Amino acid sequence: MTLPGVLLLDAAGPEAGLLATVAAGRGHQVHAATTAAAYVDYGPELKGLLAGHIVTDFARPDRALDEIAVYARRRGVGAVLTVNEYLTELAARLCAELGVPGNDPGRARAARDKAAMAEAFAAAGVRAPYTVLVRDEDGLRFALADPQVGFPCVVKPPSGAGSAGVTVVSGPADAAEAADVAHKAVGMYGSGGDPGILVQAYAAGTEYSVESLTQDGATTHLAVTRKQVTGGAKRVETGHSLPVFLPPAVEAAVYREVEAAIRAAGIRHGASHTEVILGADGRCVVIELGARLAAGQIGVLIQHALGIDVWAALLDVALARPAALAPTTCGYATVRFVTSPRAGRLTSVCGFPKTGPGVPFVRWRAAIGGLVHAPGANGHRLGSFVVTGPDADEAEERADALLRRIRIHVEPTPENGPGQVRPASTSAIAP
Ligand SMILES: Nc1ncnc2c1ncn2[C@@H]1O[C@H](COP(=O)(O)OP(=O)(O)O)[C@@H](O)[C@H]1O
Ligand SMILES: [Mg+2]
Structure with a gap:
């Protein structure tokens, strides 16, 4: 056959x-x-x-x-x-x-365009940040004066990804630049340069993502992932860890919102990655959803921590075959993203981990001699490595220790020269 x-x-x-x-x-x-x-x-x-x-x-x-x-x-x-x-x-x-087998093409835009996503979430009653689509300067002024937005707020491009062009704006003085950055953000395949940008209410709390697989409209959640993200105006991911076990009532509430979001985006057959923020009161707000397996090595984390072969499962779902989604181990896995301490030319890297026991995956992707960015988007990562362990304490401690050993030397270039960066002979520990 x-x-x-x-x-x-x-x-x-x-x-x-x-x-x-x-x-x-x-x-x-x-x-x-x-x-x-x-x-x-x-x-x-x-x-x-x-x-x-x-x-x-x-x-x-x-x-x-x-x-x-x-x-x-x-x-x-x-x-x-x-x-x-x-x-x-x-x-x-x-x-x-x-x-x-695939997702509803009539709704698929809602998983790709955050303006369509906000509309679909609002129509489906998914708890999500209040969002205004802004098309010009007047629109930006109105949005910033809208009491449902307030400060801090978040300005982002509708079709971006990987935090590119996303700014947390702390006051009116920073809004115009944030809007400009969102307008100019470009993604793959001609995405970006959107005529409108989004101004969104800020959701305070702790960030998680939920990794799910939906088959014939029935959703299984594989894991809740804790996202480590920088603070400040640019929220760049610095790592992910899983599995996270939330208190049962909180987990149930999170899953309810995530499932409503999955339905709203027309996900019938396939993976989804839903980012949520949990407030101090335990309330869950859905920040965004992608109709795909999570990036950032989360699939590798699921495989090593839970023993689920996500790639085999994705294939089974796409072929309408029953997928094996039950965990077969109960470990813990975490990934660290290595970024440059500043913009400039990468001159050397020492101490980047190698694969071995407890370190199943490493990936270095920056060229020595090439230009590197100060972290402003997830695409500015230089490399990443995954650490596994029997529990969170041991794996996190080891990952942090490995990260501290990495030395990254970056020299200023004329474009980002002495006015903006520290002297040429700097060396730094990856943040
Ligand atoms: N409404 C919000 N409230 C708080 N933080 C937010 C909000 N929107 C985005 N962020 C922060 O910015 C990051 C990137 O924004 P996101 O909407 O996920 O865009 P992207 O598609 O580029 O990942 C999020 O992971 C989060 O840290
Ligand atoms: Mg995101």
């Missing part, structure tokens, strides 16, 4: 690589839809896993949809998956077009 083909929308990155490995290992022909520029960077291992690929332009989704559908029909594709935030709407549309 010929197994259905599996198509990945964008196969770049470790998560997509793991999906391709599982699918190929089970005997499926694996295909990728990709851009010409991205395909150049696919490594030999990934290329070796692929039975074929189609080069398309994701910035023109209607055309991409037609081209990929023709390719997929010819190759007997029976499952379409993506781990790329920017392609979740296209994935839902393609699944509908091909008649394979």
Whole structure:
């Protein structure tokens, strides 16, 4: 019997690589839809896993949809998956077009465009921050004067990801610059430069995300993840840890909101990553939802802490097969993101961990001699590593100790030179 083909929308990155490995290992022909520029960077291992690929332009989704559908029909594709935030709407549309399990294409925009998300959440009664779509300076003034917004508030681009262009604004004086930054934020495939920006009430509390898989409309929550995020105007992720066990009543309330959000975004078959903030009073506010497996190595954390093979499960869900979602171990895993202490040229890195017992995953992605940013968005990460352990205390302590050992040397460049950075011979511990 010929197994259905599996198509990945964008196969770049470790998560997509793991999906391709599982699918190929089970005997499926694996295909990728990709851009010409991205395909150049696919490594030999990934290329070796692929039975074929189609080069398309994701910035023109209607055309991409037609081209990929023709390719997929010819190759007997029976499952379409993506781990790329920017392609979740296209994935839902393609699944509908091909008649394979997928999310509701009529609602998929709500998981990609935060203005549509705010509307969908409001219509479904999901508790989410009060949000105003602002189109010009007058609109910004009105929004900032709206008592339901107040200060601090959050200014963000509707179609961004990874904290790019998101600013927590503490007073009116900072709003214009934050709006400008949100306007100018660019994502992948022509995303960004949105005509409108969002001004949102600030939700105070502790950040978590809920990692879920929905099959035929029934949702299983795999884990609650604690997000470590910088404070201040730029909220950049510094790490994730799981599993977190909330008090049962709080967990039930969180899951209720998350499930309402999942339904509102039309998620019927597939993964979701829902970010929430829990206030001191235990009230849960949904900040955003992605119709995909969480990024930032959360899949690796789930695999190592809970023994759930998320990639196999994703594949099963996409093929409408029963997925094994029950934990088989009860450990703990945490990831640390390594960022540069300042903008400049990266001259050396010492002490970055290697894989070994209790450190199952490391990834360094910055080139020595290349330019690096002060952390302003998740894309500014230089590297990451995962630490596992029997419990939270041991794993967190070890991860912090490993982080403290990393020395990153960054020299100023003329663009961000002496006026803005400390002297050239600085060395620093990753924050
Ligand atoms: N309304 C809000 N209240 C408090 N913090 C927020 C709010 N919106 C965003 N943030 C902070 O900014 C980060 C990035 O914003 P988010 O809406 O998740 O955008 P992105 O899609 O870029 O991840 C969040 O993880 C959180 O730390
Ligand atoms: Mg987010």
